[in-house]
Amino acid sequence: MRVAARALAGGAGEGVSIRLSAPLSFWGGTDSRGRIVDAHHPQCGAVLAGRVVVMESGRGSSSSSSVLAEQIRTKAAPAAIVLARPDAIVALAAIVARELYGLDVPIVVVATPHHEQIPAGVLVRVDSTAVMW
């Protein structure tokens, strides 16, 4: 299956999908290993490193760009992030990681209703123009 997406940050990434049922703040909400530590988050405890994270949007503090960029540098970041609406704070992390280190974590937007149809727990490949599973 294949769905069109709009790329906010380019590159290609592949991993097993995980769906977040609430928006996530990477700052304060994840630790340095890419684990969700926000006690209020429904998926608290889940590890996002190497996964294709499917979530509507990020949330909260503007420090999230740095936290995610550092996770990209240390390879603790998701393989790709699939949003339902553009989120500059998330996308900026990927843009800066590419400028500084040449590392790519694609950040794409898939409009509803297609966003809701992306299943959890399947291998998803994201490239700068399309999401496939």
Add this chain to the structure above:
Amino acid sequence: MLAGAYGEGVALAMRVIVGLGRISGAPRLVEITSAHVDSCLYHGRVSLDFADRLVGLGASVRVPTTLNVGSVDLLHPGLVRSETSQQRQTLAGGRRLMSAYLELGCTATWTCAPYQLPGRPALGEHVAWAESNAVVFANSVLGARTDRYGDFVDICAAITGRAPYAGLQTEDARRGTVVFDCRPLGHAFLASELAYPLLGHHVGSLAGAENPVLVGLPGDVGEDSLKALGAAAASSGEVALFHAVGVTPEAPTLERALHGLAPLRAHEVTLPTMRATRAELSTFGSGRLDAVSIGTPHASYAECETLAGLLRDGRPIHDGVAFYLSTGRATRARAERSGVLQVIESAGVTVVVDTCTYVTSILSPAARRVMTNSAKWAHYAPGNIDVAVVLGSTRECVESARLGRVALDDALFAEELG
């Protein structure tokens, strides 16, 4: 700028700004009059690598630029713990990062409440502010225009003097969309300190990324209350602008706040909801207390005075309780001149500046159970520094600190008060 005529540092900053413009669908850029930079908090080597790259490429800011908190209290460096190697790394990296931002031409304000400083932007002025509580305050209370900028963008906007004309920079995006009728809460509750962090948390949880419109707030509600409300709403939701009818500058009437259109949703806020919100924000509600942390976002001078008033008379703080107040260095200096600081410090309160008690290692590892007057602190501290938390007013914080155990006054939520 993109082509490098102003140097490679400006070109890099412009690539980031144009990249953001593309993401947000901006038709053009807009010139800004000030910037507030949050990228000076150390989040690992990437923070330093980015600042060092800009310094190395010869960049400097083009507009007046204030700095948010860093990872080190530069006036009291011993306050930040340095027992583990990670703590030492953060301390060293944090200090280097703070220097790098000064080299870029930013002012050493080191506060998350730049709106408490002179020279704040006026109604309608385009600015580029980062830090979610500063963004929501600038938009809502000052009526200045800033989108919610993340780290890296803030300094790039300062260096280029420009931001994408998108999001809350544009008129249409500033329309209030979700109405919260606060009148059922009654005057007594709405005159209390605790009303505002609780309302903010609740409103943010329901509004998500929408612009909430609050109806029924007292016309004389103070800036500290609006600060607490905005910070909480930006933590529990993605709120970057709220309107309070009859209070904030773009909401003289409900109709104006809604730009003459119908709201998407309307909610009523009641006392039982507020009581439940306190319970939701607290991970414990009674028993032993190890520490108190107030001043998130940074305490204003008026809040320092209130705390001093509560501490001036009465029993000392319990031996087992460490009491912290976070504020900006400018407010601390003013409190020192007026004698308020001496009252607070002689009561045993540790005054922290330039940073905050939940972004860096200040609390002792023995402090497991902490009380705060900030919904933002209560929301983030359990995840950030692994503590149990309970939300209370400044008065409840002081009373509990004296007793060494949590003492809450739930009479605030009783209907007869309304």
